[in-house]
Structures are given as C-alpha cells and as structure tokens.
Amino acid sequence: MLLYDMIKAPNPRRVRIFLAEKGIDVPRHEVDIPGGGNLSPDYLAINPRGVVPTLVLADGRIIDESVAICRYFEALHPEPNLFGRDAYEIAQVERWQRQMEFDGMFSVAGVFRNTAPAFATRGAPGSAPSLAQSPELAERSRVMTLHWFDKLNARLADSAFVACDRYTIADITAMVTVDFARWVRIGIPEDHAHTRRWYAEVSGRASAKT
Numbered sequence: 001m002l003l004y005d006m007i008k009a010p011n012p013r014r015v016r017i018f019l020a021e022k023g024i025d026v027p028r029h030e031v032d033i034p035g036g037g038n039l040s041p042d043y044l045a046i047n048p049r050g051v052v053p054t055l056v057l058a059d060g061r062i063i064d065e066s067v068a069i070c071r072y073f074e075a076l077h078p079e080p081n082l083f084g085r086d087a088y089e090i091a092q093v094e095r096w097q098r099q100m101e102f103d104g105m106f107s108v109a110g111v112f113r114n115t116a117p118a119f120a121t122r123g124a125p126g127s128a129p130s131l132a133q134s135p136e137l138a139e140r141s142r143v144m145t146l147h148w149f150d151k152l153n154a155r156l157a158d159s160a161f162v163a164c165d166r167y168t169i170a171d172i173t174a175m176v177t178v179d180f181a182r183w184v185r186i187g188i189p190e191d192h193a194h195t196r197r198w199y200a201e202v203s204g205r206a207s208a209k210t
C-alpha cells in the first residue's frame, strides 16, 4: 500500500490527520504539485485525474478523494470511530463534513487557485483543462469563505465539535480549512469566540501536528 501525498497540501493533510487519529502507519510518496509532479505521465498513469491524495492498494487498485480514503480506513479500523455510530450520528457527520468541504474548503480553494502565482494557468486542479485565474471568482470565493466562518462560529456556539459532541472527520476538514484559509490571509475573526475555543482544542491534538 502506498499513499501519494503532499506534505503542504490541505487535502492530503486530512488523510494524514485521520491516519494519525487511528494510529495507522502507511508508506507515503511525496508529489510536487507546484512543480507539476501530479501532471507527470508517471502520476497520471496512477491517477488520471492528477489530484493528490491517491491511495494505491497492495493489488494495484486505487482510491482517490480524501474522504473516500478515510472511509476505507474507517471500515478496516473502526476504532476510534470518526464517521458516526448510529443512524442519526452517521447522518450528522455526513451533513457537517459536506458543509465543511463544500462551503468551506472549496471556497478557500477558490481564493487560492485564483490568486497564487504558481497556479496562474491552473485555475482547476489536476488534469482539468488549463484555466486562467479569475479575479472575480477569487473575490466571490473570499466572500463565501467569510460566510463559512460565520456559519462555523454559529454552529460551534451550539455544539462542542462540528458534527456532534465528539471529534469526527467533520472537525478534521474544518480545522484543515481554517489553516488553509491562512494561506490567503483569512484568519479566524477576532470575535468568533466559539471557533477560537474549538480550534484551540482540535489543533492541540497530536494528530494536528502533521
């Protein structure tokens, strides 16, 4: 088994945090995304989408999508549970994980991809068509990122963790998104006391150091 990874990138970090929470050690291969390593013929032969992370199983089958990779490991190593236990909790984790990803991480990515010089002609990830950056899309994404921060703080006013009363995959996606937002100079707003309380707790976990 081999995990194609990039140490600085937010999506692979979600998988590494998840593995650390489970205490699972998987060999990693570093991919240089800014240098185009994910678009090399060798990598595209493994994952034609050209995105990272990709997990290659011992028999050569692959899994991409960070959450799909995490689900694979959850099925193999159910404890500690990070995707929910009963029907209601599983639905809550799914609900909040998707909100953190679609409303939060995608918004931050929209700012980053449309402003970072290294991605001037790479407005979409991986082997997607070459797209020029869009200042308008960057600005819309910035507005949506700030809106996501507001919703996160409101959620954490009512809940100890993002999805329920304990740490789950939704917290991993949310924490990685908060850290990713710093890349585009958006921090946790000063008056978001609930997010600050939660962030101090989740970022203090040993798994967050990865």
Ligand SMILES: N[C@@H](CCC(=O)N[C@@H](CS)C(=O)NCC(=O)O)C(=O)O
Pocket: 009, 010, 011, 012, 033, 038, 050, 051, 052, 053, 064, 065, 066, 067, 122, 124, 125, 126, 127
């Ligand atoms: N939804 C995918 C997103 C994968 C993705 O976009 N990964 C980024 C790194 S965080 C990437 O591979 N970027 C390649 C590029 O920018 O060309 C996941 O969760 O794994």
